[in-house]
Amino acid sequence: MAVKRFVLPPDCHGEGEITLSGNDFHYLCRVRRLKGGDSVPAMLADGSRYFLSLTERGTNTCRARVLPDPDTDRQGESGLEEIPPIEVYQAVPKGRALDDVVRRCVEAGVTRVVPVYTDFSVATAQPESSERNRREERLQRIARSAAEQCGAVRLPEIAPAVELSQIPSFAAKEDAAFFLHQEPLAEQSLHGYLEAAIRKVVLAVGPEGGFSPPELRLLEHKGFCPVYLGPQVLRAENAAFFAVAAIRVLLLERESWTTRNRQT
Amino acid sequence: MAVKRFVLPPDCHGEGEITLSGNDFHYLCRVRRLKGGDSVPAMLADGSRYFLSLTERGTNTCRARVLPDPDTDRQGESGLEEIPPIEVYQAVPKGRALDDVVRRCVEAGVTRVVPVYTDFSVATAQPESSERNRREERLQRIARSAAEQCGAVRLPEIAPAVELSQIPSFAAKEDAAFFLHQEPLAEQSLHGYLEAAIRKVVLAVGPEGGFSPPELRLLEHKGFCPVYLGPQVLRAENAAFFAVAAIRVLLLERESWTTRNRQT
Numbered sequence: 001m002a003v004k005r006f007v008l009p010p011d012c013h014g015e016g017e018i019t020l021s022g023n024d025f026h027y028l029c030r031v032r033r034l035k036g037g038d039s040v041p042a043m044l045a046d047g048s049r050y051f052l053s054l055t056e057r058g059t060n061t062c063r064a065r066v067l068p069d070p071d072t073d074r075q076g077e078s079g080l081e082e083i084p085p086i087e088v089y090q091a092v093p094k095g096r097a098l099d100d101v102v103r104r105c106v107e108a109g110v111t112r113v114v115p116v117y118t119d120f121s122v123a124t125a126q127p128e129s130s131e132r133n134r135r136e137e138r139l140q141r142i143a144r145s146a147a148e149q150c151g152a153v154r155l156p157e158i159a160p161a162v163e164l165s166q167i168p169s170f171a172a173k174e175d176a177a178f179f180l181h182q183e184p185l186a187e188q189s190l191h192g193y194l195e196a197a198i199r200k201v202v203l204a205v206g207p208e209g210g211f212s213p214p215e216l217r218l219l220e221h222k223g224f225c226p227v228y229l230g231p232q233v234l235r236a237e238n239a240a241f242f243a244v245a246a247i248r249v250l251l252l253e254r255e256s257w258t259t260r261n262r263q264t
Numbered sequence: 265m266a267v268k269r270f271v272l273p274p275d276c277h278g279e280g281e282i283t284l285s286g287n288d289f290h291y292l293c294r295v296r297r298l299k300g301g302d303s304v305p306a307m308l309a310d311g312s313r314y315f316l317s318l319t320e321r322g323t324n325t326c327r328a329r330v331l332p333d334p335d336t337d338r339q340g341e342s343g344l345e346e347i348p349p350i351e352v353y354q355a356v357p358k359g360r361a362l363d364d365v366v367r368r369c370v371e372a373g374v375t376r377v378v379p380v381y382t383d384f385s386v387a388t389a390q391p392e393s394s395e396r397n398r399r400e401e402r403l404q405r406i407a408r409s410a411a412e413q414c415g416a417v418r419l420p421e422i423a424p425a426v427e428l429s430q431i432p433s434f435a436a437k438e439d440a441a442f443f444l445h446q447e448p449l450a451e452q453s454l455h456g457y458l459e460a461a462i463r464k465v466v467l468a469v470g471p472e473g474g475f476s477p478p479e480l481r482l483l484e485h486k487g488f489c490p491v492y493l494g495p496q497v498l499r500a501e502n503a504a505f506f507a508v509a510a511i512r513v514l515l516l517e518r519e520s521w522t523t524r525n526r527q528t
Contacts, residue, residue: 004497073265083494098359104502106497107496107497107498107502108496108498109494110495110504143411145399148501149497149499150496150497150498151495151496151497152496167310189517189520189521190513190517191517191520191521192520208452227493229509229512229513229516230347230373230512230513231415231517232372232373232415232416232512233268233371233372233413233414233415234372234413235371235414238368238505241502241505241506241509242372242505242509243509244515245493245505245506245507245509245510246509246510246512246513248493248494248496249454249493249494249510249513249514250509250510250513251493252493253453253454253455255521255524256455256456256524257455257522257523257524258455258521258522258523258524259520259521259522260519260520260521
């Protein structure tokens with residue numbers, strides 16, 4: 001079972017003393033109920049491991065010492081690192097559904113989430129604004145707290161939102177790039193796509209109305225392949241989680257299955 | 265893509281005229297914006313198909329005629345029926361998380377959900393009471409609306425909550441019964457369990473604290489096998505959906521993979 005690690009704040013870069021307030025104070029002193037001398041497993045965003053030892057508890061802030069984790073050599077504590085990273089390009093859904101998508105993606109072990117503006121997205125790209133910054137910060141907070149709760153081995157990256165045309169191409173053979181498609185047009189099964197040794201899985205998830213025909217062409221041009229995961233109509237906040245769950249289990253059990261084509 | 269069908273109310277048993285009010289009126293006349301003469305695909309809870317044609321629209325109620333679906337012979341419209349049924353025994357989580365579990369289970373194509381009281385459940389069994397009836401009715405409503413939204417081929421059954429000791433045994437070879445386990449103790453992979461021809465998949469999902477040791481013994485005694493789906497710690501409202509997603513995709517692609525053991 002994964003160890004739940006406190007994610008150290010971005011201004012902390014390793015060993016030393018830090019002061020914590022706000023959500024961090026609340027989590028450590030109220031939720032985890034740490035007292036002076038208590039310590040918890042912690043990590044930097046990149047997954048490097050430490051212990052955090054509480055030295056002083058105030059009313060709204062606390063002081064803590066960041067110590068090396070003696071077990072730091074023990075690789076693959078949770079096995080998560082043995083699975084190739086999974087990136088999700090998620091069409092921005094309406095309302096606050098993106099919060100749920102990010103939370104569940106982190107929980108499902110996604111390593112990077114990139115919100116994408118698409119033709120059928122309700123939300124549209126905004127120029128650099130304080131509202132946009134606030135949104136990005138909220139998603140970062142959500143990702144951090146989800147990572148702590150689910151015992152992630154590193155803090156997943158939540159990238160700033162981009163237009164679909166800005167997403168990179170994944171032409172390399174070792175990158176398995178898919179988009180979800182509602183019809184069983186896919187030439188290959190998910191098993192087929194994930195059979196070869198892969199370096200990274202990239203998943204594009206459309207909005208409620210799906211990707212538009214020009215967007216589908218663009219995605220195929222960028223090396224994304226259609227994948228059909230069944231006839232159920234998934235809500236925007238569930239589609240990525242559904243697909244990632246299946247991808248994770250196929251990768252986790254990669255040694256136990258082979259496709260029928262290979263067999264002959 | 266699945267056709268979204270209006271689920272006819274329980275007191276409707278097939279062709280004829282019906283009066284609709286409350287949520288049904290709201291859904292048809294406000295959400296779907298039907299006018300007199302318009303019709304929508306509909307079904308009874310068992311999945312038998314009809315058309316519902318609006319004859320009269322009032323302020324809070326409407327009259328509609330239930331007509332035979334001329335395409336009723338077309339089997340497997342959405343392909344959902346080709347996959348063995350999936351039943352979920354879900355430990356009752358705290359608060360309203362069960363609502364989310366039911367909604368997502370229906371969306372993921374689960375055919376039956378049975379809430380279960382377990383040692384580490386916060387909620388406990390209540391004697392027959394109006395509060396209990398209200399809860400059961402709310403879950404039924406949630407399931408019905410989720411089935412309409414996701415184009416289910418029949419209305420999934422939401423059973424009354426039971427104690428873990430009351431759940432049946434699944435000793436038959438054609439029933440694949442699992443419980444989620446946080447450690448990779450499982451002797452077999454999910455692929456291994458789902459490789460044989462199966463009649464039904466049964467999944468038991470524990471509460472936040474997991475099943476207690478006596479409960480684990482009881483489940484194994486009842487024919488449930490442990491399955492490990494990775495190190496991520498899933499919240500109670502996400503665990504069933506994660507597992508069902510993986511199960512669904514493995515079953516959907518059943519023809520495309522084989523386990524390595526079989527191959528040798």
